[in-house]
Amino acid sequence: MSPPRIRLLPPELVNQIAAGEVVERPASVVKELVENALDAGARTVQVDVEEGGVRRVRVRDDGCGMSREELVLALERHATSKIARLEDLERVATLGFRGEALPAIASVSRLVLTSRAAGAATAWRLEGAARDPVPAAHPPGTTVDVRDLFHNTPARRKFLRSTRTELGHVELAVRRVALAREDVTLTLRHDGRLLLHAPAAADEAGRARRLAALMGEAFAEGAVWVEREQAGVRLWGWLGRPEQAHGRSDLQHLLVNGRAVRDRLLVAAVRRGYEDVLHHARQPAFLLYLEMDPAEVDVNVHPAKLEVRLRRPGAVYELVAQTVRTALARPAVPVQAPPVRVPSGAPVQAPPAAPVQPGLALGVREAAAVYGAPEGPAAVAEGAAPALPPLGRPLGQIHGVYLVAESARGLILVDIHAAHERITYEALREAHRRGGVPSQQLLVPVVVEVGRRRAELAEAHAEALAALGLELGRVGPERVVVRRVPALLAGADAAALARDVLEGLAEAGDAGALLRAVDEVLATMACHGSVRAGRRLEPAEQEALLRAMERTERAGHCSHGRPTWRELSLEELDRLFLRGR
Incomplete structure (x- = not known):
């Protein structure tokens, strides 16, 4: 038997391998497509899923849209408008930047891409493996329609969970994006039923309603506001009171430069701040934002960009831990x-x-x-209670x-x-x-x-x-x-x-x-x-x-x-x- 020879992989297989890193489940598709919409300047994003996203995921936005030529390039690997030079990669300020998502998704689904550039008279549609867009009716913006996820990779499809479980992951993905961008209206529907509607917040009242809708009324009513800036790093957000803690971590949200991340170091820093007011078996609820120079954060360390690497992890850890501890120390x-x-009906404000x-x-x-x-007893007006x-x-x-x-x-x-x-x-x-x-x-x-x-x-x-x-x-x-x-x-x-x-x-x-x-x-x-x-x-x-x-x-x-x-x-x-x- 002759030894195997080195050869180039066919493009279809390359894309499917990339899909194995980027597209774990329907929620991964939703995350990538919604982030693309935000990078395109969308102010309204509508997400529709069927059967937990396995049968269909459709994301429609009112962003800048794409021209006929850009529509074709969008399905090529490593084609992106986000970076052009090495210096751009070192200061990534967008959610997507590698140009892998659309071709990877297209390789494991039946994809239809429809888009109309701002100011263009005509929209264009690209379907499946075709490389020749056709005219279509569509308002300014883009719609990505993904059907039959993993239909051509049954080994991947059998590892998906129940519709209910997959839908839960989809909802969490949309919720995280909504928490990151209060200036964008986000809607999620499943099988035609409205699950989540987060209108853009224009004022403090709108922010309060949005926080309650995304984090729950109990969290919004009792949360402690924190804000601190130190050495070029700004931290702000809300901390759940210790009595609101429970056994799950589903109300723990960290966003670094607008990107939702699951970072063990930062979560450990938050828990450090809670350490002597929280039972060790309980999980605190929090929504925290970190903002810093993009050059201080490496977002290219995880295929799905869920983890980041900080250039000054110790300093950021101490900032988070001390801010949380100080806020809870009040x-x-x-x-x-x-x-x-x-009885007299004369109200007296307590001090x-x-x-x-x-x-x-x-x-x-x-x-x-x-x-x-x-x-x-404090001195009070005649007839008033002390x-x-x-x-x-x-x-x-x-x-x-x-x-x-x-x-x-x-x-x-x-x-x-x-x-x-x-x-x-x-x-x-x-x-x-x-x-x-x-x-x-x-x-x-x-x-x-x-x-x-x-x-x-x-x-x-x-x-x-x-x-x-x-x-x-x-x-x-x-x-x-x-x-x-x-x-x-x-x-x-x-x-x-x-x-x-x-x-x-x-x-x-x-x-x-x-x-x-x-x-x-x-x-x-x-x-x-x-x-x-x-x-x-x-x-x-x-x-x-x-x-x-x-x-x-x-x-x-x-x-x-x-x-x-x-x-x-x-x-x-x-x-x-x-x-x-």
């Missing part, structure tokens, strides 16, 4: 409460939330004096677990342990950042059995642990002695604290574990130093806890991601009791 209290309902200040995290009973005496602080005035406790407060909006329930844990955690972090956590010597040192591995960790990290206020010494192969604990945790169980801290270090891994696990260690300490469930607080202590929450960053969630408080508005209470019905 006290989670109502910024401006609505008028209080009073804005207190400014961000470092919280002090002593045990609640002892902390009352530190937080200051409870504020007296203004209430953002988190209201305490009314009492439920089973020693929850604190009930009356707010300007209605009723607030506070998880006492979770709230005090956040206050303690932030105080410990601030003390550590400023040079070291103050500690207190135990009158009687406590010896703890921890096992050989954990005793070794205590010995190896003794100096770093001391900076966190926890002084441990090794007194045997499997034992340590606790000599000092953080002053903020003076009443905590020293033995249990040492065990849990060392357990966290053991789970973190190698010798650099403590440097990466400082926040986890502080979170463990905060949990030990917080008010335990079942303890009854004095009225002054209840007041002190609420006011401390208003001064503490990220007070809406404990360091494990659990919410610390919830509010029932007067309207919700009225519905519960059918008032006014």
Whole structure:
């Protein structure tokens, strides 16, 4: 048998190989065609699909259109209007640029291309493998009609999923484009039924409606706006509140220079910003835009252009992580409460939330004096109700677990342990950042059995642990002695604290574990130093806890991601009791 000889592949096979990289499923076709429409200057794009896009995908736009000669070139490989020189490739500012999409799609489908250039008297249509366009009736713009996807490559077609699954991918592709271009009207229909209509947004009200339509009402109502610019990189967008997180990542959208990407580094940066307000099993929702010099981004690292490579990944990572963290650090209290309902009908506006200040995290009973005496009723006009602080005035406790407060909006329930844990955690972090956590010597040192591995960790990290206020010494192969604990945790169980801290270090891994696990260690300490469930607080202590929450960053969630408080508005209470019905 003679050895195989090197030869050129036929053009049809070359295109089908390219299709294997570019055209994974119907959604890939939709993405490529819609992006082409946007690059052509379209302001309205209509997408119609049948049977999840397997039977048909049709994309119509009102862009600049193509002449008869351009129509023929559009189906040639590497024919494009987007780049002409190497310098253009290094500064790609369009969504498409390689000229592979149309010929690749045409090689695995029955394609009809119809277009009319702006100002031209006639439209032209090209069908299948023909290279001689014929006149057609069509408004200015382009329609690409793709039928019977993978009809000539059955091995590819059998890997497609159900109509419902493929349609879900198509809808996501259109939604991502709509999120990137609020100036374009996008419509998606399936088997003639309207699935998505996103009108172009001309003002703030239009942007709000579009955000709600594309990301959901719940996200739009509670999202936190962020905006920051640093070293030539601009970041802006919306962050879902931690309580809106769920087990899926379908509401995570990142756009770099208008291109929707799935970038692990950037997603990791966002999660870093959420790290101590979100349970590890939950996924945050976000819509974030990054804008930078195109020369700073390589968009040519993935066949479908779904990934990018940044020239300064570390700087961008820190910008994203710090921006997210700062935005979520704002006290989670109502910024401006609505008028209080009073019998006299005289509404009084509640004051804005207190400014961000470092919280002090002593045990609640002892902390009352530190937080200051409870504020007296605010001076108000005659006949008006006293203004209430953002988190209201305490009314009492439920089973020693929850604190009930009356707010300007209605009723607030506070998880006492979770709230005090956040206050303690932030105080410990601030003390550590400023040079070291103050500690207190135990009158009687406590010896703890921890096992050989954990005793070794205590010995190896003794100096770093001391900076966190926890002084441990090794007194045997499997034992340590606790000599000092953080002053903020003076009443905590020293033995249990040492065990849990060392357990966290053991789970973190190698010798650099403590440097990466400082926040986890502080979170463990905060949990030990917080008010335990079942303890009854004095009225002054209840007041002190609420006011401390208003001064503490990220007070809406404990360091494990659990919410610390919830509010029932007067309207919700009225519905519960059918008032006014």
